[in-house]
Amino acid sequence: MEIYNGWLIVNSYYNPAKFHALYKVLEESAQKAGLRFSKWTSDQRPTVIGSKAKEPMPAFVLFWDKDIQLAHAMELSGLRLFNSAEAITLADDKIETALKLAAAGIPIPDTIPAPTCFPGCRRNPASAEEAARLLGWPLVIKENKGSFGQQVYLANNKAEAERILIHIGEHDCLFQRFIAPSKGRDIRVNVVGGKVVCAMERRAGSPVEFRSNIGAGGSATVYQLSPLEEKLAIDAANALGLDFAGVDILIGREDNERYVCEVNSNPQLQSTIDTCGINPATNIMWHIRSSIKNTAAPVATVPDPVTE
Ligand SMILES: Nc1ncnc2c1ncn2[C@@H]1O[C@H](COP(=O)(O)OP(=O)(O)O)[C@@H](O)[C@H]1O
Ligand SMILES: [Mg+2]
Known part of the structure; x- marks a missing residue:
């Protein structure tokens, strides 16, 4: 079995204990698929935009971060990312996702981008009221970027929407029909x-x-x-x-x-x-392996694992 080397890129600042358990799962799953990787926080792999990645290049980068600027810079330098920078960009922003899915004819809850709010400006709850005229109350309000449900809110009326919008402040957000x-x-x-x-x-x-x-x-x-x-x-x-x-x-x-x-x-x-x-990490690793094996150079060959 050929062995391929890669990098696991993780966020520099947000690394709770449960993420370390996940990185371990990824690493163990990778080994079974003949992939090895070194783990780097994003600050440890600074990438000059437009530069070429130094040899020896990793055969793959498992990009477990949402740092899309770094992801795009790495791809431009010649690295192969999983997921790709473009795909992470689309998935990480709920409006980008909605636009792409709707364009592909995939059903999503009716979604309205909230008006852009510049720093120092105050959001107007009238925007939520206008949205609710089309989508009804209660109204789902979400920051475009968020995880674990932490930036997803439900407003039953204009007063609640106002409190939520003030809390969200200048972050981009959206209004969505509540699927009761x-x-x-x-x-x-x-x-x-x-x-x-x-x-x-x-x-x-x-x-x-x-x-x-x-x-x-x-x-x-x-x-x-x-x-x-x-x-x-x-x-x-x-x-x-x-x-x-x-x-x-x-x-x-x-x-x-x-x-x-x-x-x-x-x-x-x-x-x-x-x-x-x-x-699913096992599937991810075998998918990466089959995607790179015709183009990347292995670093070693070891006997195939003995299977029953
Ligand atoms: N339009 C909606 N109608 C009903 N429930 C929703 C709606 N949007 C989100 N939710 C609930 O909130 C959860 C979090 O929303 P989601 O958009 O997945 O954000 P996150 O990225 O934080 O997981 C969902 O898993 C679902 O249970
Ligand atoms: Mg979710």
Whole structure:
């Protein structure tokens, strides 16, 4: 078996303990697929825009960060990124995602970009009221960039919307129709290389909570996708050009009423491993291997692992 060397790029500043457990899972999964990587925080790999990467170049970069400027600079220097800089850019911004998915004909909850707010200006709740005229109350308000449900809010009326908008301040945000039957529940689908690996249904930790993120106190059970849900998840990952993705699907009233809520370019894997007993990192590593093997040079060859 040929061995390929790569880099794992992680964020310089945000590195909670659960991320270290994830990096370990990634590393162990990589080894099984004949991939080795050295881990770098983004500040340890400064990249001059327009420069060529130094030899020996890694065969792949597993880019587990949302630093899209660095990702684009690395690609320009000749490195092969998983996910690609463009795909991370599209997935990390919920308006970019909505534009791309809608253009591809993929159902999303009705979404309105909130007016841009410059530093020093104050947001006007009239924008939420106008949006609610089209989308109804309660109104979902989300910062364009956010994770773990932390930047997702629900406003029942104009006064609540005003408080939320003042809290959001100058960060870009959006208004979205609340998919009521999905209150406190959604489906997380892991897609790798255009195929579904596994799925789980997530439920919020409390009856008053509308967000089903595990990080916000939710729990999960294994979920059997319908053919429509499976196609939706694959189409969403493909529309954004993601090699691997965690796709969140909201549940409408009818069986055929499903919406892509958001698509994650570097999803947390532990809850999937615990719930489904399947490790998507294994699929990610074999996908990377098959994507690079015809173009990258291996660093070593070792005997194939003995399999039963
Ligand atoms: N339009 C919506 N209608 C109903 N529930 C929603 C809607 N948007 C988000 N949610 C709930 O909030 C959670 C977090 O929203 P999401 O857009 O996935 O942001 P994050 O990136 O923080 O996970 C979702 O998993 C879902 O449970
Ligand atoms: Mg989500």
